[in-house]
Amino acid sequence: MVQVKLLPTPEQALALEATLRACNRAATYASQVAFARGLKDRNGLQKALYADLKATFGLSAQPVVRAVKKVVDAYATLKASLQAGSLGSPASKRYRRAVGTPIAFRPDAAQPFDDRCLSWQYDARTVSIWTVDRRMKGIRFACSPDQLKTLVAHRRGESDLVQRGTKWFLIATCDIPEPEVFEPADWIGVDRGIVNLATTSDGINYQGRRLGRYRRWQARKRAELQQKQTRSATRRLARRAQKEKHHATHVNHRISREIVFVAQRTGRGIAVEALGGIRERVRLRRDQRGTLSSWPFHQLGQHLAYKAKRAGVPFLEVDARHTSQRCPRCGHTERANRPTRDHFRCRRCGLVGPADVVAGVNVRDRARSAWVLVTAPAPSP
Template sequence: MAIRRSTAKLAGLPSVVRLRLMPTPAQADALTATVLVCNQAATFVSRLAWQHRTFTVLQLHRLAYHSARAQFAGLGAQAAVRAIARVAGAYGNRRATKKRAHTFRQHGAIPYDARLMSWSREARTVSLWTSTGRVAVPYTGRPEDLQAVNALPLGEADLICRRGVWLLQVAITLPKPRTREPVHGFLGVDQGVANLAVTSDGAVLPGSALAGPITGNGHVRTLRERRHRQRQRLQRKGTSAARRVLRRLAGREHRMMTDLNHQLSKHVVREAERTGRGIGLEDLQGIRGRVRAHRFQRRTLHSWAFAQQMAFTRYKAARAGVAFVLVDPAHTSQRCPECGCMSKANRPTRGRFVCTGCGLAGHADHIAARNIAARGAAGWAAVNQPHATGLPSARRDRESKPPASTGGR
């Protein structure tokens, strides 16, 4: 049984707060000029990167740093470094799909790091670098956001101008809570295409448990099919008006599924936290390469956002101090959780489970979720098995490893 603890980096759990800046007219002009020059510099670097087919940060820095500084007056050294990093990030994940050099919007958000800004929490101001010099800008925000800024470590920020309002989105590092022992077992979650998530308690998500306009899995499939047909119709048309509509609709389905996965993961974590349980999910990494699907089902399979749902559940569980494990998905929907009988004959239809041994019957996804919960509890017990040293087995194995070689010194 291949079960492993979450290996996410939990030294700190980053989050984002949004502050509203209140610059004077002169400061607003300086910020506007800074946004323009930084985005123009990023577009300039992007064209150089595309022309020379150079996309890594180090090589792009050697290629474009001095040229960008010479081309744009007022562009500081660290601002040029951040522009190069933005270009490398823009090409990092979508380079294969790019047909032309990436361009940055003139008034798009620009990043600030610790060298470009400094905080005065007592005066509630932030000192921001601009192309004409530093400006100390007052800020305000929601009470909880201000409290987080005053009490927690701050990371990078994005400067945004939205309809004349200046915003600063700041990454903060939340304290890592201690993972609580799942004294009441595990909550298993079966992920699927027909049903996005079914818990071992029998809840089918999305459904009445979630607030919002999405009423169920059938509703989700209907919306996605409607979007697919709409994209096909506009792409076949091919006119400039159709392309404008496609640009307007771009990302709408992705945003819907992201919001839905946030709701699903939040519900699962809250339920596990409320009942004192851990969370068990199937380890579905590489499933697209293992599963053979009919060509009419490939689009549905490859647009399945199971990895995002798993990532959201993992980090939300870590924030809440809820135990989280991934379990082996093999035969979870063919094994009886009562008598242990495992057979393909236990699945007479896709959504129905009937045990040939003891006669247990139920929804196949619910049975799978119960098996996932049982495997999660067994895996957690194995990983945290006590030892004579007083350390859990996982920690004991880690601390018993010899130190890495230092070359004989």
């Protein structure tokens, strides 16, 4: 995906807003009909509503097709969520509300446009887009040179029109081929934690104290709002939760981008601990449970994995057991090797160092061994 910012004139912005609202009203109406008649297949729903949507909502042929597809896709997503148990058991309130009412679309929900409704003029950095008023030509957009290069080379299929407050964006689908993974000269071991979000085997430390202070401050504000028990407080709680989530995601993006850049520049792979099931394996004090449950361990690993894949950097997950208790020099493993959270001292050979850096080195060493096994040729029969 590539996101570009539109720079419409006031007249163009009014036309875009009217178009977005008309398309979402049409989609909500189509959803109500699909729910009442049990029409969840695209051909059947389009046949039943095509003429009605064109006449009632002022849409041309292709926007009607996109609105119907949006409805069908929404019900397919809902079905998958129900089957996966994401909305609870069939007896839960969320489940019953989801299956008991038709899907509704916000007036400003994103609307997909294909190449029949939207065309790009890359040299002029403008787009031409269908609206309920007329086809608007010459709407300027802004993006970086790298984004423009990606759009020209790899844009395929639909682009979503998105409104955020008074700002307008187009999110274009790009089919970017994955680069071939190179043979690593060595590995960067990454140890993830709470006090230090990430520590590499090179000794680079990404501290989590600032993010921890931010989250504790958000928790105090949430507690204050929860005590009020008003509708306004509930809305503000939801906004705070989203803001906190976006902040943590931004931090993880920044950390993973820097680690992948170093790995790509030095021709090395990236290795992390496999932390699946950590909540079941680790016993914590009550005051630590909320921190562990809300900390974005998994998200940081996901960001590292997909950014490494996009850059052609090898990526491995290795066994996480005793990485902070094992001496990387002599191999001695003992809990007493880590007398405090921050310090490591081997009881056998006397190696001393920061505990998180030692863990990163152990992760790196395990990746070296694992990569040999992964790339070893299969034995002949």
